[in-house]
Amino acid sequence: MNRPQSQPTGGTATPPPDRDDPGLARERTALAWTRSALTMAASGVLIARAAFVGHLPVLGVVIAVAMATLSVLTWRNGQAIYRERLEACMPQRLQTTAFGLLTMATVLVAGSAIVVTVAI
């Protein structure tokens, strides 16, 4: 290196090359999936409880089972990302299906929440 070290404060935020990336983005993403799973479980508890309060026990059980399944799947998706999405093959793994399912599930949750809300 023949360059003097007097000007390293330029602040040009050039991203590091991919090979040196220690995978923190992936870790953050996996944590985001985990948070999503936790939120899913928490709101599942809320909605199921509200269904029981509103005298809809069958709906409450269905919602509880569905939300438990969903949060386990969401959590597992995050784990899969953390373990298996290597830098090399990452771009092939778009999450369209998982996102679509998550979106559909959220809309279904909203629908049952409205039903429960009216029933309370």
Add this chain to the structure above:
Amino acid sequence: MGESRSEPHTESSNACATGPKTAGRDEPPEREGPLLRRWLSFSARRERRLEQTGSDPDPRFTFANERTFLAWNRTALALIAAGLAAAQFLKFNLHGLRLIIAVPLIVLGAALALASYLHWEDSERAMRLRQPLRYSWMPRVLTGGIAVIAVCGGILAVVDRLVH
């Protein structure tokens, strides 16, 4: 910059081929049957089409986009939960009044969930085509929606007290 740390989980090269997809295949017990299967194949086709668009962006950008989607989805779930809480814990004298607060919150959550998916797809396509990202209208809708619902809640509380 960190040293290039080699991942210990490099068992096989096709490990990523059977990743999250299998996790998402068996989904909620509410909706099984041909509808779900047809939708899954539709979504797989959509995914392939998106993957063939342009060229792969920096993986970190893909991850960031993914986190953004998840954050919006959590926001939507939180709105739904807030609507439920409003329905359960608001005690108006007129029993139906709490629906005016609760239902818009839940509907806002559902709309944001749908919009966040569309925004994710939009951003992914733009990144693959090296185009500028479009601004999302979701923050505006979220802010406006919460403000309107809060004002309605205040007015309803006053009206409810006056009528009583």
